[in-house]
Ligand SMILES: Nc1ncnc2c1ncn2[C@@H]1O[C@H](COP(=O)(O)OP(=O)(O)OP(=O)(O)O)[C@@H](O)[C@H]1O
């Protein structure tokens with residue numbers, strides 16, 4: 069009980085909300101590492117996953133890459149990169165780069181595999197129609213495959229965010245900031261209220277960011293992809309207006325797609341592969 | 345809209361076209377065929393005979409291993425495939441609508457690809473929506489909010505949006521239920537009457553082929569063209585035992601589709617309006633306020649003088665309209681509970697009824713005057729032909745089940 073009240077007291081102490089090591093500064097630092105990492109991960113993983121998904125080959129490589137990245141111990145990587153950056157005398161920028169690269173290793177696998185899976189999960193009939201209408205491969209990818217893969221891509225970004233926001237706690241080990249500083253100093257000074265408060269703040273940041281990303285997904289994913297279970301929906305309410313339909317989706321994007329994968333027409337796939 | 349504009353482009357010529365897949369399957373074998381413009385040609389045959397492969401070679405979704413394909417005398421490989429495809433409408437079995445785009449967005453796909461302005465493309469899309477018989481409100485919906493039949497109509501509208509001279513359709517109606525399928529077939533016939541495109545239509549259903557096709561190309565397993573001709577020619581004079589077997593045992597009955605029923609005598613039929621009191625006895629024909637037939641009621645089953653209610657009606661079946669065939673007349677007679685087939689005028693008003701004896705007589709005359717005597721005789725088949733036929737029949741059975 070006194071741990072909780074201690075945490076509460078620590079969080080409500082006005083002194084902890086101002087200055088160099090105040091909560092707002094630490095939150096911004098934490099968000100800086102996280103946002104930089106996510107941005108870089110999206111720039112790397114979405115085009116790569118999309119292209120591999122589009123050509124339909126290299127699934128093995130995606131899996132191997134993702135798994136081997138996941139197997140790397142974040143802490144070890146961070147130390148290694150830091151030593152290297154210090155050796156080159158890159159200063160604070162080098163430390164930041166070391167942190168971001170370490171976090172990238174966690175962020176890339178979920179985005180890469182989800183983008184790949186999302187593009188592959190596009191109904192082969194839809195892909196066939198896109199090609200048959202005379203879209204170039206790039207147009208097919210940008211106008212048809214990526215928009216339809218977007219729910220899964222966003223789900224990948226959300227899970228990457230959660231991992232990165234939690235793991236960014238390691239930044240103070242190489243004398244950077246972020247909410248990890250409270251955990252780090254709390255632990256070394258046996259100031260458990262401070263340590264726990266740091267953990268609580270990270271959890272709150274994780275939840276807030278996840279909600280924000282879910283909101284973004286709701287906005288950018290086509291309403292046509294947010295209609296739960298197509299036929300059943302239609303039969304139950306045949307006269308519903310489109311406006312009602314766009315607000316009808318209540319499930320998060322990830323579960324919408326996960327629960328209802330398209331059944332792949334493998335014969336058609338082979339045929340297209342052969343024709344190419 | 346003037347009926348059937350002529351001098352259209354879109355003659356498709358197959359010159360000794362073969363397709364062998366990398367695994368060694370010979371899907372199409374030396375196909376030579378000239379598909380006329382402005383008409384519907386149906387590629388029909390058992391499962392796996394190479395119909396889809398042949399169709400998809402026309403818009404270069406598949407490249408032939410040998411031979412070449414020409415459109416209006418020009419080799420289709422002379423321009424980049426995406427450009428070729430923008431000039432050829434393409435409709436597939438499950439419509440393949442883009443789930444992320446609205447109905448109008450789907451239909452506007454090709455107009456936008458060929459560089460039409462957004463506004464012009466949307467206007468064009470709305471026009472087509474109406475053309476294929478869909479309400480304007482549907483334009484704002486997403487594909488997941490449409491029934492299978494509506495999706496298929498949108499698929500057809502999307503294929504027609506850039507007004508291509510050629511329309512390729514691969515089993516477009518096989519995934520919808522039989523009632524909707526009939527509606528879609530009628531709609532296609534109506535559209536084709538207005539537009540006069542070169543339509544290449546793939547099906548494994550001989551009834552659908554006979555109904556829609558101006559020409560049939562009957563394909564046999566192994567990618568061989570077994571017969572090419574009008575439906576009447578194919579039904580009346582199958583080129584070989586394979587074709588005879590494929591068009592099936594109801595062939596004589598189907599051939600009745602080509603005999604006109606206009607000469608059949610139509611007898612006056614007393615009618616009663618819905619809501620009016622019953623009179624007389626036996627089967628009475630019930631009509632609505634516009635004199636269109638609603639069904640039959642058995643006067644013996646209800647007290648005389650009771651008003652005719654909707655729930656008393658035995659719904660009638662096929663109606664014979666002007667220009668109908670003996671087959672329709674026969675079906676009208678057989679599907680009517682009174683045995684008297686109902687004939688209507690062009691506006692759908694009751695003209696009277698057909699007597700079963702007259703209809704059977706007309707059927708008999710139609711059957712004996714044509715060259716329909718060459719029924720398929722199993723004993724005359726060689727062993728290989730027999731195997732081919734059995735495979736063909738099994739394939740067709742499997743497919744018709746898959747289609748549900
Ligand atoms: N990509 C492919 N690789 C190998 N063989 C193929 C491929 N696509 C089709 N085939 C084979 O080629 C033959 C013709 O196939 P096709 O799809 O053209 O037949 P179809 O007449 O359209 O049949 P269905 O009525 O079942 O659709 C079949 O034996 C089929 O198994």
Ligand SMILES: [Mg+2]
Nearest residue numbers: 395396397514
């Ligand atoms: Mg096919």
